[in-house]
Amino acid sequence: xxxxxxxxxxxxxxxxxxxxxxxxxxxxxxxxxxxxxxxxxxxxxxxxxxxxxxxxxxxxxxxxxxxxxxxxxxxxxxxxxxxxxxxxxxxxxxxxxxxxxxxxxxxxxxxxxxxxxxxxxxxxxxxxxxxxxxxxxxxxxxxxxxxxxxxxxxxxxxxxxxxxxxxxxxxxxxxxxxxxxxxxxxxxxxxxxxxxxxxxxxxxxxxxxxxxxxxxxxxxxxxxxxxxxxxxxxxxxxxxxxxxxxxxxxxxxxxxxxxxxxxxxxxxxxxxxxxxxxxxx
Amino acid sequence: xxxxxxxxxxxxxxxxxxxxxxxxxxxxxxxxxxxxxxxxxxxxxxxxxxxxxxxxxxxxxxxxxxxxxxxxxxxxxxxxxxxxxxxxxxxxxxxxxxxxxxxxxxxxxxxxxxxxxxxxxxxxxxxxxxxxxxxxxxxxxxxxxxxxxxxxxxxxxxxxxxxxxxxxxxxxxxxxxxxxxxxxxxxxxxxxxxxxxxxxxxxxxxxxxxxxxxxxxxxxxxxxxxxxxxxxxxxxxxxxxxxxxxxxxxxxxxxxxxxxxxxxxxxxxxxxxxxxxxxxxxxxxxxxxxxxxxxxxxxx
Numbered sequence: 001x002x003x004x005x006x007x008x009x010x011x012x013x014x015x016x017x018x019x020x021x022x023x024x025x026x027x028x029x030x031x032x033x034x035x036x037x038x039x040x041x042x043x044x045x046x047x048x049x050x051x052x053x054x055x056x057x058x059x060x061x062x063x064x065x066x067x068x069x070x071x072x073x074x075x076x077x078x079x080x081x082x083x084x085x086x087x088x089x090x091x092x093x094x095x096x097x098x099x100x101x102x103x104x105x106x107x108x109x110x111x112x113x114x115x116x117x118x119x120x121x122x123x124x125x126x127x128x129x130x131x132x133x134x135x136x137x138x139x140x141x142x143x144x145x146x147x148x149x150x151x152x153x154x155x156x157x158x159x160x161x162x163x164x165x166x167x168x169x170x171x172x173x174x175x176x177x178x179x180x181x182x183x184x185x186x187x188x189x190x191x192x193x194x195x196x197x198x199x200x201x202x203x204x205x206x207x208x209x210x211x212x213x214x215x216x217x218x219x220x221x222x223x224x225x226x227x228x229x230x231x232x233x234x235x236x237x238x239x240x241x242x243x244x245x246x247x248x249x250x251x252x253x254x255x256x257x258x259x260x261x262x263x264x265x266x267x268x269x270x271x272x273x274x275x276x277x278x279x280x281x
Numbered sequence: 282x283x284x285x286x287x288x289x290x291x292x293x294x295x296x297x298x299x300x301x302x303x304x305x306x307x308x309x310x311x312x313x314x315x316x317x318x319x320x321x322x323x324x325x326x327x328x329x330x331x332x333x334x335x336x337x338x339x340x341x342x343x344x345x346x347x348x349x350x351x352x353x354x355x356x357x358x359x360x361x362x363x364x365x366x367x368x369x370x371x372x373x374x375x376x377x378x379x380x381x382x383x384x385x386x387x388x389x390x391x392x393x394x395x396x397x398x399x400x401x402x403x404x405x406x407x408x409x410x411x412x413x414x415x416x417x418x419x420x421x422x423x424x425x426x427x428x429x430x431x432x433x434x435x436x437x438x439x440x441x442x443x444x445x446x447x448x449x450x451x452x453x454x455x456x457x458x459x460x461x462x463x464x465x466x467x468x469x470x471x472x473x474x475x476x477x478x479x480x481x482x483x484x485x486x487x488x489x490x491x492x493x494x495x496x497x498x499x500x501x502x503x504x505x506x507x508x509x510x511x512x513x514x515x516x517x518x519x520x521x522x523x524x525x526x527x528x529x530x531x532x533x534x535x536x537x538x539x540x541x542x543x544x545x546x547x548x549x550x551x552x553x554x555x556x557x558x559x560x561x562x563x564x565x566x567x568x569x570x571x572x573x574x575x576x577x578x579x580x581x
Contacts, residue, residue: 147306
């Protein structure tokens with residue numbers, strides 16, 4: 001009896017040890033970048049490396065601000081993200097509501113087509129988009145990118161919101177209609193408040209997509225002045241990587257921070273806001 | 282009396298028009314245009330003076346082995362299978378361990394294990410590239426140098442570049458899979474195991490007859506989604522081995538990086554478009570095959 005309990009204890013200890021090791025291994029790339037970004041000496045090459053920097057410094061973080069136009073990139077990212085979220089939600093909410101509540105000719109067919117389009121990676125038509133947009137002056141323009149980002153996320157937004165609207169009972173709306181509320185009032189006062197988790201998650205997905213998108217940004221934007229954080233960091237890494245790896249590490253961590261915060265804030269909404277959407281494929 | 286009726290009929294179209302217009306503009310129309318380009322010999326030399334070549338681009342992709350599409354397709358299939366097998370088995374083991382009743386710091390472990398999911402993907406990949414795999418100051422080579430091995434170039438031969446890409450992809454994708462697996466394992470009624478144990482079933486029997494059948498339907502959709510995203514994975518291989526102007530020497534192509542290279546590096550637009558259309562057809566066939574059903578629970 002005693003023997004068995006001892007065995008169990010040892011097993012549990014081993015399991016805890018296992019998870020500590022796994023967690024550490026998981027965090028290695030980030031911990032290493034963090035340590036490099038704070039390490040004063042450039043003694044990166046050499047066998048005396050450890051995860052704890054010998055002399056702490058914020059120099060590399062300062063250099064991100066002084067040497068790189070990171071404030072400009074940040075502003076550009078914010079502008080693009082806010083504009084794309086606004087456009088995405090304002091087109092997705094009405095159409096998702098209509099597809100959830102109204103019957104009209106072509107509805108089923110359109111939904112089926114949208115499902116197939118959802119599996120199409122937008123990068124495959126990037127050249128076609130480029131060629132179609134350039135006569136309109138939409139290449140190397142923020143408006144062009146906002147249209148691309150909102151369009152790319154439009155199918156997701158429509159599906160995710162529609163899926164959530166589907167779970168909201170129709171009775172409440174019928175009651176409101178009998179009381180004389182019009183369609184706009186119903187959506188604004190009843191449906192949207194009830195669908196809040198899904199609206200938040202949809203907005204966050206668009207935001208994170210725009211924040212992390214680099215391939216359209218570097219292809220469509222020619223000047224570093226219009227670069228977003230993602231495009232800027234990509235450029236930083238591609239051009240002067242070896243010289244400024246600590247600066248790059250510092251910039252990477254700073255850029256990731258807002259996304260990390262948003263992720264862990266939204267995580268609890270994730271399950272309800274996303275799974276109900278029934279977006280698959 | 283008749284006016285509101287017409288309104289009722291037109292209203293859905295008016296309200297969904299902006300969204301559908303945007304989708305047509307950015308997704309549908311470019312796909313049609315890509316198809317149009319795929320029938321021409323458009324490249325950087327004849328940007329405007331291209332001519333129609335029929336299905337020649339398609340036959341080159343499918344029947345000329347040297348063109349590279351078939352190879353890229355093979356790589357993509359291997360890539361997807363390897364990643365899925367590893368992901369599913371590792372996630373299953375981790376989730377089972379996380380499910381051990383007496384594990385007190387479960388929540389802490391889970392939060393830390395979700396971390397790679399929360400990081401922006403491209404940042405993580407770039408950190409792996411410079412921090413871990415870099416020839417001079419990557420962590421791997423610093424460790425190796427202690428054993429007297431200097432300057433191994435992880436990303437410049439096909440095998441080690443492929444393995445490196447798989448590791449990075451696992452790092453990125455495992456959190457989601459562990460979360461799904463964990464949820465699925467927790468949903469199983471524990472009394473099944475108890476009665477099975479009473480009947481003398483061993484661990485393997487319990488896995489085979491209780492665990493597997495119970496989680497199959499729950500993880501099914503997530504697995505299908507992950508197969509799609511793995512198949513369509515672009516960032517990992519592109520950022521690790523073949524950034525424009527920064528090729529590392531390895532020559533592994535999935536179909537997506539292959540299409541990208543033909544469009545934006547070698548500027549063979551007609552051929553690249555044909556490949557895009559082939560990939561799209563393949564994805565459609567695949568989604569019809571897996572019967573990813575359209576879930577329509579509308580209240581109408």
